[in-house]
Amino acid sequence: MNDTVSEAELAAGRGYERLFVPALFGPWTKHVIAAADIQKGSRVLDIACGTGILARDARSAIGETGRVTGLDPAPGMIATAQEIAPDMEWVRGSAEDLEFEDATFDRVLCQFGMMFFQHPQKAVKEMYRVMAPGGRLAVAVWNSIVNNPAYEDIIDVLDEQVGIAAGDALRLPFSMGDASEVTKLLDNSGFSDIAADTRTEQANFPSARAMVEAELRGWLPLFDINLDEEEIAEVLTRSDILLAKYATPSGEAVFPTSAHVVTASKR
Ligand SMILES: C[S@@+](CC[C@H](N)C(=O)[O-])C[C@H]1O[C@@H](n2cnc3c(N)ncnc32)[C@H](O)[C@@H]1O
Structure with a gap:
């Protein structure tokens, strides 16, 4: 892959880091790091690292002797991670299609x-290939939309006012x-000790x-x-009403989010 990044891609990466990471994704890293049982000296790979919040937090957990690598295909995400x-x-x-040798990492996160x-399925096989025997995997995926009702509310507004796409x-x-x-994908790829743990974490938007x-x-x-500014204003007016239930007295939007943290190991 070439390393060029456009201004628009970089702006998207920086925007993701500013708008989404502190409010939504950052609070989940502690769950993934604990589930992966990261040790001092672990060699860690963070797949789909985005702007790198999980990789940065994993680095704090491994001490001086370990190593953390973040991987993502989006140029603006990687450029922002590099900037931070x-x-x-x-x-x-x-x-x-991971470029790493077999059995290079003790912990693989996603x-x-x-x-x-x-x-x-191909990606999970790659996760297995690059993991050293005795290694551990931790993957977080959002629970279904009915278990993330704040997003269900926004989707209703989008379907209604913008369209199904x-x-x-x-x-x-x-x-x-x-x-x-x-868990089926992991099982098909040779992983053992597969377990899924469903957790809740607060999102906190300004x-x-x-x-x-x-x-x-x-x-x-x-x-x-x-969307043009007029359409954005219309969606915001409608969502102001629907999302008022999540507002705190100081105006923040705070609501629970639910995700599965799936773990597995390689014998
Ligand atoms: C919602 S973001 C999550 C980023 C980060 N893990 C976090 O918690 O903030 C999803 C990421 O998946 C990445 N992604 C999409 N397709 C991918 C692929 N085929 N391989 C690796 N990463 C991918 C995107 O570029 C994006 O950065």
């Missing part, structure tokens, strides 16, 4: 990335809500508007759905 932590190893590449893979773009992250889908705007301006454009 230039001393870490960031690799542009796809989960389905937080909220698997539902976007073109070939999840916009609703579908926001359904995709919740498409592996049946944990058995993930406001309900900020939450919906992050989706409208940061997520939908990735699916070539670009």
Whole structure:
């Protein structure tokens, strides 16, 4: 893969880090790190690392002697990860075709990335290949949309006011809500001791508007759905009413999110 990154891609990566990471993804890293049982000195691979929040938190857990590598195909994500932590190893590449030698990592992590893979089974086989015997895997996937009602509310507004394609773009992250889908992929690839643990974590956006705007301006454009300012204003007016129930007295939007943390090991 070449290393060029456009201004638009970089802006998307920085936007993801600013809008989504502190509010939604950052709070989950402690669950994935604990599930992976990361040790001092572990060699860790974070697949679909995005802007690198999980890899950075894993680095704090491994001490001086370990090594953490983050991998993602999106140029703007990797460029932002590099910008935030230039001393870490960031690799542009796809989960389905890892450039690493066999048995190179003690821990393989993947937080909220698997539902976007073109070939999840191929990716899981690659995870198994690059893992050293005795290694451990931790994968987080969102629970189904009915178990993430704040997003169900936004999807209703998108379906109604923008169209089904916009609703579908926001359904995709919740498409592996049946944990058995993930455990089956792991089982087919040779992993053992497979277990799924369903957990809840609070999301905390500066406001309900900020939450919906992050989706409208940061997520939908990735699916070539670009709303004009008038359409954005209409969606925000409607979602203000629906999402008022999540507002705290100081105006933040706080709500529970649910995900499966699936673990497995390689004998
Ligand atoms: C919702 S983000 C999660 C990022 C990060 N793990 C986090 O928790 O903030 C999903 C990531 O999956 C990445 N992704 C999509 N397809 C991929 C693939 N085939 N291989 C690896 N990563 C992929 C995207 O580029 C994106 O950065």
